[in-house]
Amino acid sequence: MFTSIAILGRPNVGKSTLFNKLTNTRDAIVSDFSGLTKDRNYGYLKIGNISSLIVDTGGIDTSESIFTDKISEQAWFAAEEANLILFILDSSDELTNEDINILQKLRKLDKLFIPVLNKIDRKSDSSIKSDLQKRGLQNIYEISAEHSTNLNDLKKILKDSIPDSTNKELEGSKIAVLGRPNAGKSTLINKFVKEERMIVSEVAGTTIDSVQIPFKKNEKDYIFIDTAGIRKKYKQSTKVEYFSYIRAIHAANEADIILLLCDITEGLVDQDLKLINLLSETGKPILLAFNKTDLLSKSQIIDFKDSKKYQSKYISELTKIEISADKGRGLNKLLKTLDDLIARSQKKYTTSRLNKVLKNIINDKAPPSVNGKVIKIRYLHFAGTLPTTFIIHASQDKKIPQNFKRYLENSFKKSLNLSGVQLRLIFRKSENPYEGKKNKLTGRQVKKRQRLKKFIKKSKS
Numbered sequence: 001m002f003t004s005i006a007i008l009g010r011p012n013v014g015k016s017t018l019f020n021k022l023t024n025t026r027d028a029i030v031s032d033f034s035g036l037t038k039d040r041n042y043g044y045l046k047i048g049n050i051s052s053l054i055v056d057t058g059g060i061d062t063s064e065s066i067f068t069d070k071i072s073e074q075a076w077f078a079a080e081e082a083n084l085i086l087f088i089l090d091s092s093d094e095l096t097n098e099d100i101n102i103l104q105k106l107r108k109l110d111k112l113f114i115p116v117l118n119k120i121d122r123k124s125d126s127s128i129k130s131d132l133q134k135r136g137l138q139n140i141y142e143i144s145a146e147h148s149t150n151l152n153d154l155k156k157i158l159k160d161s162i163p164d165s166t167n168k169e170l171e172g173s174k175i176a177v178l179g180r181p182n183a184g185k186s187t188l189i190n191k192f193v194k195e196e197r198m199i200v201s202e203v204a205g206t207t208i209d210s211v212q213i214p215f216k217k218n219e220k221d222y223i224f225i226d227t228a229g230i231r232k233k234y235k236q237s238t239k240v241e242y243f244s245y246i247r248a249i250h251a252a253n254e255a256d257i258i259l260l261l262c263d264i265t266e267g268l269v270d271q272d273l274k275l276i277n278l279l280s281e282t283g284k285p286i287l288l289a290f291n292k293t294d295l296l297s298k299s300q301i302i303d304f305k306d307s308k309k310y311q312s313k314y315i316s317e318l319t320k321i322e323i324s325a326d327k328g329r330g331l332n333k334l335l336k337t338l339d340d341l342i343a344r345s346q347k348k349y350t351t352s353r354l355n356k357v358l359k360n361i362i363n364d365k366a367p368p369s370v371n372g373k374v375i376k377i378r379y380l381h382f383a384g385t386l387p388t389t390f391i392i393h394a395s396q397d398k399k400i401p402q403n404f405k406r407y408l409e410n411s412f413k414k415s416l417n418l419s420g421v422q423l424r425l426i427f428r429k430s431e432n433p434y435e436g437k438k439n440k441l442t443g444r445q446v447k448k449r450q451r452l453k454k455f456i457k458k459s460k461s
Contacts, residue, residue, distance in 0.1 A: 003162050004053040004250070005045065006078040008106070009088035010098040011059025014118040018088065018145035019043060019056035022155070042249065044281070047159045053249055055082065060102055076105070084112050084161055091117035091142060092124040095131040103135065114157065117142045121149060172214060172221030173342055176255035178279070180271060183261040184291040188325035189213055189224045192335075217335060225251040252282050256342050259334075264290040264301070264322065268309040276314050283387035285341040285421050287319050289334060294324040319420035345421045349382040354390065361411040370399040378430045387422035393430030400427060 007015045023043030041056040057075035079085055087106060089099055106113050115137050117129060121144040132140055141157065143150040177185045193215045213224045252258050258279050262272055279286055293301060301322065304310060321337055323330035358380055367375040376395040383389040390412065394400065409425055412418065441449070 003083040004055060004078075004081060005084045005086060005158070005162075006055045006057060006075075006082035007086045007088060008057055008060060008075055008079055008102060008113075010096065010102065011061055013059075013088045013090045014145045015059070015088050016041070016056055018086070018116075018118065018143075019054060021145050021148060021151055022054055044253070045155075045158065047155055050159050050162050051253060052083075052158075052162050053253070060098065079106070079109060079111070082111065084114070084158070085109075087113050087115045088118050089115065089128060089132075090119055091128060092119045092122040092126055093128065094126055095128045099128075100135075103137075112161065114161075115140045116154065118145055120144050121147050172223045173257070173339070174223045174225060174255040175338060176225045176227070176251040176258045176284075177261065178227060178252065178258060178275070179261035180263070180269075180275075183263045184325045185226055185261055188261065188289075188291070188323075188331075189226055191325055191328055191331060192217065192222075192224070220339070222335075225255055227251050249278075252279055252284065255284060257338055257345070258282070258284050258286045259289060259338065260286055261289050261291050261325075263292055264304060265292050265295050267304060267307065268315070273309070273312070273314045276318070280422065283422055283424075285319070285345040287321065287334075287338060287341060287420070288315060290320065290322045291325050293322045294327045294329065317420070341420055344418060345388065346385050347388070348385070349390075349416070351379075351381045354380050354382060357412065357415045358392075361408065361415065364411070365407060367394075368401060368404055370396055370401075375400055375404075383426065387424045388418060389424045389426060391426045391428055393428050395430060397427040397429045 007019055009015050019041060022045050043054045043056070045052045045054050055078040057078050058071035060072045060075050085106060087102065089095070115132060117140060120142045129140055129142075141150070141154055143154055145151070177189060179185055193213055213226060215222055215224070260272075260276065260279065262268060276286065276288070290304075296304070309315075319337060319341060321330060321334055323334055325331070358377065362377055367377055369375070373396065378393045378395070380390050380392040383391045392408070405425060405427070409423055412425075413421070413423055
């Protein structure tokens with residue numbers, strides 16, 4: 001089960017600062033995603049096996065303004081979909097009418113919410129905590145998001161409140177099927193399941209919820225997660241589309257792999273490229289399937305593959321395949337490719353094997369010199385999957401040129417057959433353990449050195 005956490009509160013109480021601290025980023029991962037308002041930012045909280053989407057909302061303001069009304073509406077959309085709500089208040093200020101109104105509405109939602117007093121680093125005689133207690137709130141958490149004060153305690157509370165994402169209801173490889181409306185997602189799933197489980201219609205977006213569909217093929221268990229198509233434009237007044245978008249993000253995070261369907265007759269649009277950029281944040285492998293090839297001639301398909309967008313950096317490293325879900329063409333190859341990507345993206349590597357590969361890579365191209373000093377790549381080790389992560393220990397780790405980092409990444413992908421698998425290289429400084437240290441001589445060695453010095457001195461005289 002994947003969950004979402006909404007951060008609510010009036011303007012300027014520190015919601016975005018807390019969001020950035022919890023997601024370990026300064027930028028919302030989809031803040032510029034077409035079809036979303038700028039009043040909500042999205043990120044991921046990961047604590048051990050716990051994983052959750054975090055939604056940072058705009059400040060809820062009760063002043064009479066069309067602009068503030070829209071921001072507040074978006075905030076409450078996020079609250080309705082969330083499993084858990086962080087209600088942020090300013091500990092350096094008194095309890096305001098906006099705070100009280102938000103509290104009253106939260107209680108009507110009948111959702112789990114946690115009151116959080118932020119900015120405790122600021123000296124204040126505010127009575128806000130006692131005022132909240134008088135209103136029946138007992139478990140109030142006090143933090144300073146800016147200075148990370150008590151954030152670990154808050155994370156522990158969140159971890160205890162969020163279901164463990166490793167507890168899967170169904171067994172099998174999970175495949176999130178994503179794409180724009182009418183890309184053929186439900187048709188594809190129906191071909192594998194061999195029954196009309198999903199509503200298929202000429203009207204874009206007839207699938208309005210994320211649905212898990214188990215099936216067996218070649219004695220292997222699979223689970224398709226079908227979601228509503230992600231539209232180019234998001235209508236703020238339509239809750240269904242907003243919720244469907246959130247569920248699509250959830251599906252990508254719950255899955256072992258992302259199957260992104262594109263209608264080849266429409267080609268790649270900017271929405272597809274932005275969606276690929278968003279999905280890459282999950283660390284999951286992405287299989288880009290171009291559907292409806294039966295509607296194009298061979299020459300048209302060749303022209304499409306020669307197009308600039310097909311050759312762009314956004315998709316050049318993705319595994320790509322052409323299919324026709326309606327005619328059942330290419331589906332066996334599709335499933336085989338999915339299996340292969342899942343296996344390679346979840347593979348673990350021993351330190352000895354990685355360092356043998358590293359030695360060969362450096363022999364082919366030595367690290368460059370920076371300011372007259374040669375960068376030394378000492379060793380590396382495996383750190384995790386999704387994405388596959390290697391930690392490389394090197395001298396002058398901050399000065400390693402980007403082109404050499406890119407060379408290392410490409411070389412590892414080629415040597416370890418990681419094509420189509422996301423690879424992350426983390427560079428850490430590794431000091432020479434013997435730098436500044438001298439060997440301690442034994443008494444015998446000291447006397448021998450003294451005799452040698454006397455001999456050299458006599459020889460010169």
